[in-house]
Amino acid sequence: MSSTSCKELQYPDNLEGIIDKEFSRLQGLTYLDHTGATLYAKSQIDAYTHDLQSNIYGNPHSGNPSSELMLDTVHQVRNTVLAHFNVSCEEYDVVFTHGATEAIKILADNFNWTPASKFVYLEDNHTSVVGVREIVAQNDCEAICMFLNSGKSAFDLKNYSPVKVKNISKLGDSNGSNRTGNIFAYPAQSNFSGCKYPLSWIHDVKNNDLDLNMSFLDSNENWYVLLDAAAFVPCSKLDLRENPADFVCLSFYKIFGFPTGLGCLLVRKSAEDMLLKKGYFGGGTAAGYLATSDYFKPRINLHQRLEDGSIPFLEIMALQHGFNILNKIDRSMKAVQAHTFSLIKRLYNELVALQHLNAAPVVKVYSHTDYSESNLQGGILTFNIQRADGSFIGFNHVLQLAASQNIHLRSGCFCNTGACVRLLNLDPENVKHIFQGGRTCGDHIDVIDNQPIGAIRASVGYMSTMADINSLLQFIKESFVQETITSVISNGDIFYDASSAINTSHCSLSLEKIFVYPIKSCRAIEVKQWELCSTGLVYDRMWMIVTDFGVCLTLKRENMLALIQPTLDLKAQTLTLEADGHSSVTVPLDLINNEQNMLEVNACQSKVCGDRVLGYDCGPEVMTWLTDFLGYKSHLIKKNNEPRFSKVNKAIHDENGLSNLQSITLTNEAQYLLLTRESVEHLQRQMKKSQEQFNSDSLAFDEIVSRFRCNLLVAGCKPFEEESWTGFVLKNKLEMVNFKFCGLSSRCSMVCVNHKTGEKGLEPLRTLGTLPPPNYGNKQQKRRNHFGIYLYCECTESAIAVGDEVFLHN
Known part of the structure; x- marks a missing residue:
């Protein structure tokens, strides 16, 4: 497509030209994590760097010519931000923050909470919003979570029920000196499922038209709305004149990729007087103060009172170039919304239609919508993959396998535990026990008792294309659709009682390769x-x-x-x-x-x-x-x-109260990694079955070994028996060398790299994810994305050789 024809076309018809000009770095890459962070355009960065090289921008607090230039520029950017949301500085103020999270925290820290105040939030809120309840509790106020009643529409507030999360310890109205203020917080768009909650709720709440069956709410109370717009505004138009939320938080890198670490809190002028409870004051916020007495006079303008210290003025200047690019593409945001919705709708329709040979669904989608209306659904699709027997494939495995194809997704609960628990139908008490047992957000645990505790999220941006959607669809079809049900799940040789296999009489073990x-x-x-x-x-x-x-x-x-x-x-x-x-x-x-x-x-x-x-x-x-x-x-x-110490070895020693940690070099986890010939051969056999199912290439034995990068290859046992070993002794001509088990080796997309060409494929990680976990007596492993075991050696000076005999610990 020529540059001339590109200029004549309107977005998204000119998207091919936009990609060539602004996002050529996307070649060979499928980026589907725009809700995490969208991508910046080339000309946006070029214009910004040219601006920096062409002008002298000083600290806006200094008062010199370069300072005045910066001050005027920041003022102009504030107006640009407000204009994007169809309001002016007479209606709203812009408080620059480090991001949406800090915007919420500034609101919570400065809001005029009284003992009678209430903080009401939707279950489907980002962690940063839910965290306000801790500050609310410190002010002896109530925090109330609204959870969706089972089987009801998520888009009607009447379908929600309240649960008190933080109870008040005092009653009163702050001596009547200030009016009581309450906050209702909800996301314009869920960062978990992408569903768009009605902006009309803003009017309903502010007009005391809640009707939420909450008898403890006084209809005469003053309600303010906190709208989390971080996931909404990158691909949708937010008109604050039409939907006048009192407080709006957002992060700019989610809109146009750069700069990171910059967001804002938009404050409606009529709500400014609720943000007077400020404690700390920093540079720039004081109109005057004395160090020797308790005297402080704050600045007049709200943003001057709340923006402590020197603002990130060069980053703020960069926003103008981001808005310039976005306005050239689609000032109204209507075309961006239509385009991104068409992509995500296509992805949804194709995924829900995927079936294994036995007609079992391949994909489980988590949503409150059927992806039929763009005003109810944004550019997010959250899902998990199921095998033909209905069991779930761990989302971390899917993420790593996608990475081997240069497909960028996100997995987990996306800092939105409320939506995750609700849409995955998890038992909150079980989730609490899981966290209390040591699990943390973002760790490797993804499936427990065949119940996923997170999901995979694909999200699109204005520069996403149908080719991106096709790439993800093709990956899922090639990787997970079982077209022949000769499933490895029924393969009996993988299930065994490891405890009965551990002895030295059933076979002869030896060191085969180093x-x-x-x-x-x-x-x-x-x-x-x-x-x-x-x-x-x-x-x-x-x-x-x-x-x-x-x-x-x-x-x-x-x-x-x-x-x-x-x-x-x-x-x-x-x-x-x-x-x-x-x-x-x-x-x-x-x-x-x-x-x-x-x-x-x-x-x-x-x-x-x-x-x-x-x-x-x-x-x-x-x-x-x-x-x-x-x-x-x-x-x-x-x-x-x-010295550098093994983390897996440290965990073992901490658990047993020992202190002799083992040193390592630049290895990931431990001193040694061991594979067994039989486990490699078993995986190779299953890869041949995968070749029949997925029409993929099989790998030679030596190629599999090289991809899993072991130090020691042992032969003479059953497949995966090594995972139950506690350790072994290598016996050579001179001495006995003692090795101890210190963990299973979790695998990622690096095992998909061809060591002859440097190219990435799907194997062997894809087949590894299809293998069921072995049953070690009563200890059922949670998943199969590990291959090989970590070891440490208690001998500091010794030698080993191919052919050394291996004797297992009792």
Whole structure:
């Protein structure tokens, strides 16, 4: 499509041209997490950076020419924000915050709560709204949750019943000095299901037309509405003149991607006098004060009173460029709403129609709507995947498998436990027991007793296309639709009582292969014998590759690492890196302890980097080689000698009151990872069945082993028997080496990377997710996305060799 024809077309007919011009970085990627954060446009960032380079913007508090320019710009941006919601500065004020969450907190902290005040909120509210109840309780007020009566429409307030969550401890009306104020809070659009609650509720609440069967509510009380618009405004028009909510919170990165960490609280002028209960005052909020006496005079304007300290003025300036882009695309937001709804409706219709061969549904959708009306449903679809027998596939597994296809989704409860419990039909008391038992929001637990405790969310933005929807649909069809019910679920050899299998007489166990991985996420070196040290195999994961920002690269982030083959020459004391089509590069194993070569690396997005790691830069020669190979500036870093400890081993020792923690290098979890030949062969057999069902490619045995990146491969047991081992002894000619179990290895999309091409597929993670968990006596595992076991060794100086005998602990 030519640029000329693009200009002649209106959105969304010109979307192809918009994608080419503004979002070319989306090539080969399916981004469906716009409710989490939408994407910024190229020209938006170009205009912002040009603005920064063309002008001098000073602190708006300073009063000099650059300050005046910034002050005028911020004032203009406030007007732009209000105009977007069809109001003016005479009707509303804009209080800039760090995001929607801080906007809610500022409201809660400054609202004139009295002992007679009530905070009423919908069950389907974001965590940040529900959290207001804690501040309400501190002010001796009532917090009341409105939950939907079973089987009733979610769009009629009469169908909700109240439950007191925080009870008042005092009665009264604050001595009558100030009128009692109450807040009713609800989302314009659920961030869990995407359903849009009626904006007419604003009028109903403010006109005391609640009729909620709450006898404890006085119809003469003053009600104010807090509208959480964070999930609504990115793809829908909010007209505050037509629907005058008193308080509105939102985050700007959800509207146009940049800047992050900036939101606002919109306050209706008629409600300003309810925000006078401010305690702390910071720079810029004081019209005058004395340090030596209790005197403080606040600023006149509301936003001046509430915006403590210097506002993020350069980020606020960036908003103008975001609104400019959005207005060029669709100032009215009507076309954006129609387009995004058409996408999500198509996705819904296709998913609910998917069936396995036995006519069982593939997808369970969680919603209050049938996706037929755009005024009731936004661009979100939340679902789980079911097998042909009705059992659920863990949402974390689906997320990881989608990641292997570069499809970006989100899983969990999305900081909305109320909607999650309601729509998944969970028992609140059971959920409470789960949390009390150690489960936390966002952890790996996703299915308990075949009941999912979260879901998968796909959400669209104005730049989403039908190709994105087709990509997700194709992924689900290829990955989960069972067209032949020769299901591995009925395969009897996976179910066994592990306790009866653990003895040394039923088979002969031996160490078949040893693998060392000098560089994290690069290829392995297979060896016949190797020395052990206090952190595991000598030189195992001693090096890592980092970006110019010090971010550790892993296979999940950079697939090309699978093509780098390291080689260790112990006689020459060198490490060599090579890859097909590239010359090799060599670095010494021992680097001079030179402070100039030291690079502090904080790879906070890697599991290995829950710890800060200090290492040594291996020099410019290998940096040039890596930069040429990967296409961006990269460094090879060798870990220093500062100890780092295994988290899974620490958990075991904490539980047993022990203190001898095991040191590790740059491994994710533990010193050693073990696979068994029989488990790999079992997975390979099931992959062949998957090939029949999903028309996928099977993998050779050695390729499966290389993808799961084990250190030790043991042969001579039953499939998955290793998961019940407590430990074992390796017996060689010289000594006995003792290994102990410290956890199961959870798997992610990195096992889908082809170590010959660097490309990602669906296997073996897809087939792994179809395997039922084994039954270890009374301990039924919750899911099957683990493969292999973690070990630690109590011997600090020893050696092992292929052929060593394995004797299990009793």
